[in-house]
Amino acid sequence: MAGKYANVIIDIAHESVDHSFQYRIPARLMDELQTGMEVAVPFGAKNRSRNGYVIEITSHTQYDKEKIKELYSIVQKKMAIEGQLIQLAAWIRDRYGSTMIQALKTVLPVRDRMRQLEEKQYVLAVDEERAHALLGEYRQKKYTAKVRVLEELIRGRVLSSKIVREKLKVSPATVDALIRDGVMYTKTNQLYRNPVEEAQKEPRYHLNAAQQAVADKVHHVFFCRQKKPFLLHGVTGSGKTEVYVELAALAAKEGKSSIVLIPEIALTRQTVLRFYRQFGSRVSVLHSKLSKGERSDQFQRAKNGEIDVMIGPRSALFTPFSNLGYIIVDEEHETSYKSETIPRYHAREVAVRRAEMTGATVLLASATPSVDSYYCAMQGVYELLEMKERISKQGLADVSIVDMRRELLRGNRSVFSRVLYEQMQERLNKKQQIMLFINRRGYHGFLSCRSCGKAVKCPNCDVTLSLHNDGRMLCHYCGYEQPRVMSCPACGSKYIGGFRVGTQQVEEQVLKWFPAAKVLRMDMDTTRSKNSSEQIVTAFRKKEADILIGTQMIVKGHDFPDVTLVGILAADMSLQINDFRSAERTFQLLTQAAGRAGRGKEKGSVIIQTYNPEHYSIRLSAKQDYEGFYKEEMKFRSMMRYPPAGNVMEILVSADTESLAVRAGERIAAGIRQFCGSCLSDGGRTPVLIGPAPAAISKLNNKYRRVIYVRHETELFLQKCRMYLERQTADEDVQIQYDMTL
Numbered sequence: 001m002a003g004k005y006a007n008v009i010i011d012i013a014h015e016s017v018d019h020s021f022q023y024r025i026p027a028r029l030m031d032e033l034q035t036g037m038e039v040a041v042p043f044g045a046k047n048r049s050r051n052g053y054v055i056e057i058t059s060h061t062q063y064d065k066e067k068i069k070e071l072y073s074i075v076q077k078k079m080a081i082e083g084q085l086i087q088l089a090a091w092i093r094d095r096y097g098s099t100m101i102q103a104l105k106t107v108l109p110v111r112d113r114m115r116q117l118e119e120k121q122y123v124l125a126v127d128e129e130r131a132h133a134l135l136g137e138y139r140q141k142k143y144t145a146k147v148r149v150l151e152e153l154i155r156g157r158v159l160s161s162k163i164v165r166e167k168l169k170v171s172p173a174t175v176d177a178l179i180r181d182g183v184m185y186t187k188t189n190q191l192y193r194n195p196v197e198e199a200q201k202e203p204r205y206h207l208n209a210a211q212q213a214v215a216d217k218v219h220h221v222f223f224c225r226q227k228k229p230f231l232l233h234g235v236t237g238s239g240k241t242e243v244y245v246e247l248a249a250l251a252a253k254e255g256k257s258s259i260v261l262i263p264e265i266a267l268t269r270q271t272v273l274r275f276y277r278q279f280g281s282r283v284s285v286l287h288s289k290l291s292k293g294e295r296s297d298q299f300q301r302a303k304n305g306e307i308d309v310m311i312g313p314r315s316a317l318f319t320p321f322s323n324l325g326y327i328i329v330d331e332e333h334e335t336s337y338k339s340e341t342i343p344r345y346h347a348r349e350v351a352v353r354r355a356e357m358t359g360a361t362v363l364l365a366s367a368t369p370s371v372d373s374y375y376c377a378m379q380g381v382y383e384l385l386e387m388k389e390r391i392s393k394q395g396l397a398d399v400s401i402v403d404m405r406r407e408l409l410r411g412n413r414s415v416f417s418r419v420l421y422e423q424m425q426e427r428l429n430k431k432q433q434i435m436l437f438i439n440r441r442g443y444h445g446f447l448s449c450r451s452c453g454k455a456v457k458c459p460n461c462d463v464t465l466s467l468h469n470d471g472r473m474l475c476h477y478c479g480y481e482q483p484r485v486m487s488c489p490a491c492g493s494k495y496i497g498g499f500r501v502g503t504q505q506v507e508e509q510v511l512k513w514f515p516a517a518k519v520l521r522m523d524m525d526t527t528r529s530k531n532s533s534e535q536i537v538t539a540f541r542k543k544e545a546d547i548l549i550g551t552q553m554i555v556k557g558h559d560f561p562d563v564t565l566v567g568i569l570a571a572d573m574s575l576q577i578n579d580f581r582s583a584e585r586t587f588q589l590l591t592q593a594a595g596r597a598g599r600g601k602e603k604g605s606v607i608i609q610t611y612n613p614e615h616y617s618i619r620l621s622a623k624q625d626y627e628g629f630y631k632e633e634m635k636f637r638s639m640m641r642y643p644p645a646g647n648v649m650e651i652l653v654s655a656d657t658e659s660l661a662v663r664a665g666e667r668i669a670a671g672i673r674q675f676c677g678s679c680l681s682d683g684g685r686t687p688v689l690i691g692p693a694p695a696a697i698s699k700l701n702n703k704y705r706r707v708i709y710v711r712h713e714t715e716l717f718l719q720k721c722r723m724y725l726e727r728q729t730a731d732e733d734v735q736i737q738y739d740m741t742l
Contacts, residue, residue: 003057006033006071008041009086009104010052020055020100022063023071032074033057035090036083040072051075053086055100081303081322082108084357088318091353097722097738098343106343107318117191117293120161122175122184124153134183145174146183153184192297192306196272196284205277207246210387211239215246217385222251222325222361229352231332231377232365233626234387235396236595237559240365241271242391244328245278247363252279252308256325256360260311261347263334264556265289269534271311271330271557279308286312286319289530314339314347317354324360327351331557332364332373333588338741346741348373367595367626368588371581371637374630375644390599397566397597397604399622401613408450408495415509420567420607424547428517432602433540433562434547437555437593438506438569446576447473447485451493453611455576456485461640466578466696475578479693506549506569514547522550555593561600568593571610571618578696580642583617587629590621641688641711643742649718650739651708651725652695658704664734665692665706668725672710675724687712687721703735715740 007020023041025033033039035054043050049072061068089103124131131154138146148168152159164170178184207215218230234240248258262271265287275283284298284307301307303320310319314337317327329337329351337347348364355362364373364382377384390396402417412418427434446464448455455464458475465473471484488496503523510519520536527533533553540548541560548554548563568590575586590608598604610618620629638645651668655661669692676687688711695705712718722738 003059005058005061005068006039006054007056007058007100008039008052008071009055010041010043010050021052022061022068024065024068025057026070029071029074032077034087036085036087037077038075038080038083040075042069042072053082055086055090055104081320084322085318085320087357088350088354092343092345092350095349095353095719096343096345096740097726102342106339106345117193117297119189119191121187121189122149122153122159122161122164122178123187124157125182125185128154131183134181145170146178149174149178150183158187159184192301193291193294194281194284194297196276196281205242205245207242208239208391210389211243211246211391214385214387215243215250218243218247218361218363219250222254225359227355227359227361228381228383229355229362229364229376230385231369231373231382232363232385232387233369233374234365234367235390235624236367236592237390237392237394237396237599238367238387239391240330240387241274244330244363244365245275247326247328248275248309249278251325252282254325256323257302257305257307257319257321258309258326258328259316259319259321259324259351260309260328261316261330261337261351262311262313262557263331263336264553265313265533267330267557268311270537270559275309275311282306282308284310286310286316288313288315317347317351324354324358326361326363327355328363329365331366331592333366333368333370334556335585342737344737344739344741349741368591369626371584371630371633372644374626375634392599392601394598394601394603396624397594397606399594399606399608399624401618401622402607402609403613404609404611405451405453415506415569416513416567417607417609420609421513423565423605423607424514424567427565428514428546430564431546432564433543433545433560434565434567435554435560435563435593435596436506436510436547436549436567436569437551437589438503438549439552439571439574439589446578447496448572448576448611449488449491449493450495450497450611452488452491453572453613454488454490455572456489456496461580463580463582464576464578468694468698474694478690503549503551510547510549517547518545519547519549520545522548522554524551527553552589555589555596557592558596559599560596562602563596563600564598564602564604566593566597566604566606568606568608571608572612575612575615575617580637580640583615583633583636586615587617587621587626587633590618591624591626594621594624641713647712647715647718648742649710649722650742651710652737652739653692653706653708654700654703654735654737655731655733656703660731660733661704661706662692664731664736665708668692668736669708671725671728672708672721675721687717 004025006023006025008023009020035057037054038051039054040049041052085107089107093100093103135150138150149164149170214232221227232240244260251258268285268287272283272285284301286295286298299320302310310316329348332348339345352362373382376382402419407417424434446455447467456473457464458480460478460480461475465475467473467484472481473484474481487494503521507519507521520540522536539545543562571590574589575582594606597606608618608622612618616632653661653664655664672689691708692706695707698705710718710721
């Protein structure tokens with residue numbers, strides 16, 4: 001017997017999601033009841049029947065068994081969309097480690113009851129012959145206000161209250177009189193807040209041969225029961241978005257809806273416009289900058305079947321479509337698909353799980369697929385599709401690597417190499433556009449040498465040492481520690497330090513060297529308001545600026561046909577962060593940035609400025625050779641047993657005091673050792689325990705943080721270890737966060 005008790009949430013649309021109620025399962029329902037089903041339960045002192053959803057079935061109870069009420073019945077055996085999402089929340093809880101309440105708050109779309117917008121309408125209540133007879137009477141009696149209303153009703157049979165009030169200038173008394181006369185009656189319609197601006201519909205785009213082949217292949221298995229996720233590897237500018245539009249249109253013909261995930265809010269308008277020409281008002285968006293009312297209305301429209309396509313970042317994955325056909329994850333390699341809060345789910349994995357539950361098809365797509373996804377394709381878990389040419393037939397941009405060590409030796413200490421400066425001047429003279437990309441990730445986090453380009457690395461883990469404010473240099477994978485160095489360990493140069501240039505400094509330099517240029521900057525500081533990202537992108541696309549300076553957000557999927565030069569400043573910055581994925585992130589960023597150049601009629605050019613031109617991620621990104629990079633990277637991952645060649649679980653401990661965080665970390669480490677000791681008889685490799693050690697950011701929001709890593713060849717072992725730790729007595733003053741998708 002799986003369980004005797006059901007934990008039920010009574011009202012998932014309100015804040016009562018914070019609390020569930022436990023009921024005994026009657027014997028007649030033991031074999032039928034499932035997580036996610038809607039049930040009728042006795043509620044309150046008078047045991048009134050209320051409907052709720054089963055969020056968990058368990059054999060344990062913390063209450064007096066004699067006082068637990070028995071649930072009444074299953075309301076509907078067919079799983080409603082709320083039930084499907086609750087089942088998905090239960091999977092997220094088990095997969096990533098969290099409470100059920102935390103998982104539900106992630107998945108359930110409606111958390112607040114919003115005031116509904118309504119429109120009052122007046123409908124003609126008599127036939128046309130009677131209406132004309134009444135019109136004649138009103139004219140004869142000089143009832144001019146009634147005449148105006150009735151004339152409009154005869155034309156259209158329905159009038160909005162706004163037109164009656166503002167255009168016809170009719171008083172409420174006249175309206176009441178017409179209703180009493182039986183001439184018309186009142187009808188109230190719900191209005192939805194629509195965040196999508198109307199756009200002009202365009203003729204349908206016709207796919208080229210490569211695009212059509214991909215669309216045909218994916219849709220061919222649309223009705224199959226056993227569906228592998230697809231991974232589409234298409235070069236930048238190959239027209240992946242138009243394939244998404246085609247697939248969503250084919251799904252809509254079958255009465256199915258589609259979810260299209262994008263990594264950045266800044267991409268929303270560009271993506272929506274491409275879908276709008278096909279779907280019009282039946283496409284909508286979801287993202288964090290919408291108001292609560294707008295978000296609530298979009299969820300309701302989706303639930304009512306009034307939307308064919310929902311577009312948005314990570315949270316759009318939980319749109320309550322009951323007839324889901326496709327889940328498309330654009331730029332699937334992006335780190336923004338990974339949640340930074342509990343539960344630390346990855347949208348890519350959850351998309352695959354939701355598709356399995358609903359019979360939908362998943363399409364993951366990128367010009368630079370994540371190593372994890374490409375590994376799955378190589379192992380046959382995903383089916384690989386490719387588009388190797390740009391739709392414009394224009395070749396990929398010419399990429400040049402500039403060794404900034406030589407620039408330094410020649411006395412050039414500016415942020416621009418000489419070749420970049422010359423090419424910027426040339427493009428400005430030709431009235432062509434330029435993008436300058438600087439990746440600020442890892443700001444002050446590491447030390448690198450300006451003479452030889454080497455960063456100070458951990459001798460054990462082949463990742464950079466993090467520089468802390470107290471002068472210590474620390475590895476957050478093995479706990480290795482040393483004092484800050486004042487000269488380069490590799491070449492002895494005194495030019496060693498953290499890279500201190502950001503977008504503002506670059507903007508200042510651009511205005512200094514090119515005073516006549518019109519410049520836009522796009523970073524966290526300039527995109528805080530609701531529509532700021534779209535405004536900057538739109539202005540640049542309209543050629544209201546010559547140069548766009550920005551961080552990662554400017555290289556993610558944007559299509560600017562007039563950009564012919566991309567300058568990549570400080571390409572080493574992402575390469576040197578304290579992360580085993582640093583080479584992968586560097587290759588992806590550089591390749592994506594290079595893909596912004598030459599998407600129109602003119603050939604593009606890319607300048608990569610680096611202190612480490614020999615590194616394979618930089619060298620192969622210049623060639624845009626993904627397969628070559630994958631082979632090199634997997635050699636490193638296999639040697640170090642890093643994912644996807646191995647499995648790593650991260651445990652982050654946060655507490656109000658450092659001593660409390662340290663004790664909690666040691667207690668968890670002891671629990672891991674105890675669990676590992678009892679499991680070594682499985683014949684597998686011995687797990688590796690690393691830490692506890694200070695986290696990369698050892699104090700955040702007045703919380704002290706310690707981190708522990710557990711490595712093992714199987715994911716199942718780590719899952720069991722996490723569940724073992726979750727069953728241990730927890731300290732209420734300590735927050736423990738598990739990350740199963742490093």
